[in-house]
Amino acid sequence: MIEITSNFDGGNIEVVEALRPEAIRVRIRKDNNSHFFQWFYFRLTGAQKHNVRITIENAGEAAYPEGWKGYRACVSHDRESWYRVPCEYDAEEGTLTIHFRPEHDVSWVAYFTPYSMERHADLIASAGMSPAVRVRSLGQTIDGQDIDMLELGGLGRGVTPKKIWMIARQHPGETMAEWWMEGLLDRLLDGNDPVSRALLDKARFYIVPNMNPDGSRRGHLRTNAAGVNLNRAWANPDPETSPEVFYVRKAMERIGVDFHLDVHGDEALPWNFIAGFEGVPSVTDEQLALLNRYKTALARLNPDFQTEHGYPVDEPGSSDLRKCTDWVAENFGCLAMTLEMPFKDNADAPDPVFGWSPARCRHLARSCLDALYEVIDDLG
Ligand SMILES: [Zn+2]
Structure with missing residues (x-):
C-alpha cells in the first residue's frame, strides 16, 4: 500500500x-489563478526497497520545459539531506519520470x-535575537502573513550609511534564494x-528574505495568492493584488537605495549569473562600470559564479520597468542586479550527489558580501 500526500507547507502534487x-x-498543480506551474513537493510512503518510478504527466506544459533537460529531482528521507535522483524527460510525450530506490519507508x-x-x-526569530537587528513587518499578504524585513548596521557615528537592499523569493518556487539568505x-x-x-560600519542593510510568503506556503512556482507574478508588478503595485511589492516599494521610496540585489533561481540555465539593468532609459556609465566591477569581483571570489553564460543583455531602451531590478535602477540611479542560481547544477563544477544545493547557495551569499565589500565605497 503506497500513499502520496502534499497537504503541507509548500506541498504541490495531484495524484x-x-x-x-x-x-x-x-x-x-497550477499556481492559484495562474497558468504557471513547475514546483512540486510531495511525500511518498510505503515504497521501501522498490524501484520507484514516478511520472509527472504534465511536465511538458510547465512554465519552462527546458528546465527538465538534464534535470535531477531532489529526494530526502530525513528532511535534512536532499540528494539528487535521475530523471528522464520525454519531450514528445511531455512527461518527466523520476527514478529511485528508497531504503526507507518515507x-x-x-x-x-x-x-x-x-x-x-x-x-x-533567530536573526531577531541579535541586538543588532530590527525586525519589521512591512504589511500583510493576501493570506494574512507578515512581509518581514530585517534591518541592521550603519549606526556608526560620523558616516552616512549606504543603503543596501537584498530581497529574495519573489518567485516562491525558487527556494534556493532563501537558502542563499541563510x-x-x-x-x-x-x-x-x-x-x-x-560592511555593517559603512552600510545599513534592508533584507527581505521572502517576498512571497503566500506562494511559498501554497506550493507555487511563480505567483502570489492572487496569481500575480510579483516581478512584473513594480511599476504599479496594487495593495489588493500585489501587497508584497506595494509595501516593499513604499519602504524603498521612504529609505532610498544605493545597492540592490534581487535573488532568484533559473529553471533552464545550469550556471550562476547576474542580470543587470542595461536597458533602462536613464542608465549611466557609472552604473554600468559598478555592475561590471561587481560581477568580475564575484567571479574571481567564487568559482561557482561566472560571467560567460546568462540572459541576453537588454538593448538600450528595451527594459521592462515592471521588473524589480529595472525599476530600482531607473528610480534610484543605483547598482541593481538580479542574481540567478540554477535548479539543476553548476555545469562548470557539477556535484553528482547533491547538484546545486543549499550549502552552495550559502557559500555564494558569503561571496556576494565579499564582492560588495570591494565596491561599497563607490556606491551612492
Ligand atoms: Zn525568479
Missing part, C-alpha cells in the same frame, strides 16, 4: 494513479530542496567576521 511504486502517475520528493514558512519563521545572515551576524564588521 493520477498510485497503485504500484513502479508506475506512479502524478500532475503538478521519501520526500521536490523540485529543489524546500524552504518552508516554518523555517522562514525560525530564520526571522548564508547571508549567518555571515552578517558573525561578530568576528571582518568583512561583515566593515
Whole structure:
C-alpha cells in the first residue's frame, strides 16, 4: 500500500494513479489563478526497497520545459539531506519520470530542496535575537502573513550609511534564494567576521528574505495568492493584488537605495549569473562600470559564479520597468542586479550527489558580501 500526500507547507502534487511504486502517475498543480506551474513537493510512503518510478504527466506544459533537460529531482528521507535522483524527460510525450530506490519507508520528493514558512519563521526569530537587528513587518499578504524585513548596521557615528537592499523569493518556487539568505545572515551576524564588521560600519542593510510568503506556503512556482507574478508588478503595485511589492516599494521610496540585489533561481540555465539593468532609459556609465566591477569581483571570489553564460543583455531602451531590478535602477540611479542560481547544477563544477544545493547557495551569499565589500565605497 503506497500513499502520496502534499497537504503541507509548500506541498504541490495531484495524484493520477498510485497503485504500484513502479508506475506512479502524478500532475503538478497550477499556481492559484495562474497558468504557471513547475514546483512540486510531495511525500511518498510505503515504497521501501522498490524501484520507484514516478511520472509527472504534465511536465511538458510547465512554465519552462527546458528546465527538465538534464534535470535531477531532489529526494530526502530525513528532511535534512536532499540528494539528487535521475530523471528522464520525454519531450514528445511531455512527461518527466523520476527514478529511485528508497531504503526507507518515507521519501520526500521536490523540485529543489524546500524552504518552508516554518523555517522562514525560525530564520526571522533567530536573526531577531541579535541586538543588532530590527525586525519589521512591512504589511500583510493576501493570506494574512507578515512581509518581514530585517534591518541592521550603519549606526556608526560620523558616516552616512549606504543603503543596501537584498530581497529574495519573489518567485516562491525558487527556494534556493532563501537558502542563499541563510548564508547571508549567518555571515552578517558573525561578530568576528571582518568583512561583515566593515560592511555593517559603512552600510545599513534592508533584507527581505521572502517576498512571497503566500506562494511559498501554497506550493507555487511563480505567483502570489492572487496569481500575480510579483516581478512584473513594480511599476504599479496594487495593495489588493500585489501587497508584497506595494509595501516593499513604499519602504524603498521612504529609505532610498544605493545597492540592490534581487535573488532568484533559473529553471533552464545550469550556471550562476547576474542580470543587470542595461536597458533602462536613464542608465549611466557609472552604473554600468559598478555592475561590471561587481560581477568580475564575484567571479574571481567564487568559482561557482561566472560571467560567460546568462540572459541576453537588454538593448538600450528595451527594459521592462515592471521588473524589480529595472525599476530600482531607473528610480534610484543605483547598482541593481538580479542574481540567478540554477535548479539543476553548476555545469562548470557539477556535484553528482547533491547538484546545486543549499550549502552552495550559502557559500555564494558569503561571496556576494565579499564582492560588495570591494565596491561599497563607490556606491551612492
Ligand atoms: Zn525568479
